[in-house]
Amino acid sequence: MLKPSLNDLEKLAKDKQLENKKYFDKLKKKTPKNLDYVMQDLHDAEFKKTDCLECANCCKTTGPLFTSADIERISKHLRQKPQQFIDQYLRIDEDKDYVLQTVPCSFLDIDNTCFIYDVRPKACREFPHTDRKKFQQITDITLKNIPICPAAYNIVEEMKKKMPL
Numbered sequence: 001m002l003k004p005s006l007n008d009l010e011k012l013a014k015d016k017q018l019e020n021k022k023y024f025d026k027l028k029k030k031t032p033k034n035l036d037y038v039m040q041d042l043h044d045a046e047f048k049k050t051d052c053l054e055c056a057n058c059c060k061t062t063g064p065l066f067t068s069a070d071i072e073r074i075s076k077h078l079r080q081k082p083q084q085f086i087d088q089y090l091r092i093d094e095d096k097d098y099v100l101q102t103v104p105c106s107f108l109d110i111d112n113t114c115f116i117y118d119v120r121p122k123a124c125r126e127f128p129h130t131d132r133k134k135f136q137q138i139t140d141i142t143l144k145n146i147p148i149c150p151a152a153y154n155i156v157e158e159m160k161k162k163m164p165l
Contacts, residue, residue, distance in 0.1 A: 004150050006057055013147035020146065020156060024139035026165040031136045038162055042155045043131035050151045056112035058148055063100035064123030066090055071098065077119040128152040 004012050032038070052058075066074075075085035089106055090098045100106065107115040114120055128145040129138055130152055145152040 004153055006055065006150070009057075009150055009153060010147050013153060016146070016157075017143070020143060020160075023160055023165060024136075024143065027139065028136050030165065032163055035135055035163070036133050039135045039155075039159070040131050042158050042162065046130075046151045046155050046158070050154075052151075053112045055150060056108060057150075058124075058127055058145075059108040059112070059114070060104040061148055063103050063105060064121045064127070066098040066100075066121050066123075070121040070123075073119050074116055074121070077116060128155075130155045 027035075071082050071085060071090075075082045078085060080088070086098065089101060091101045093099045105114075107120075109115060114124075126132065128149045128151060129141055132138055135142075142152060142156065146156055147153075
């Protein structure tokens with residue numbers, strides 16, 4: 001499957017939104033026993049051919065949630081006190097979670113690399129979450145990630161072929 005360009009991705013995702021939502025609703029009602037294995041295989045296959053540094057759309061358009069462990073780890077790496085890190089980079093959103101004050105991400109370099117890659121937030125490490133255990137429980141997150149991430153789009157399209165419901 002060809003990787004959709006970022007220009008096409010939003011439209012493709014919008015066109016498939018209802019189809020994907022219906023598919024995921026069925027998936028939750030009747031979850032295949034091998035779902036996690038299939039998702040792991042699809043995720044691994046996609047990321048063998050996907051270079052996130054070519055895109056970095058997730059870092060440019062959305063921000064991760066920061067757990068207290070993330071804040072501790074990153075502030076230590078930056079040689080800051082956790083409160084200094086929070087004051088400089090984060091805000092509390094409507095769900096009472098710590099998120100970036102601005103996007104694109106403050107830690108994204110011009111070549112799409114991350115200044116804090118080795119200590120990046122858990123949400124960044126796991127994005128786009130297509131290899132998570134009990135995938136059927138995070139389909140809402142996946143629906144939000146499809147218009148952002150070409151790999152997530154491809155994984156879901158392959159998933160629908162491999163596991164028609």
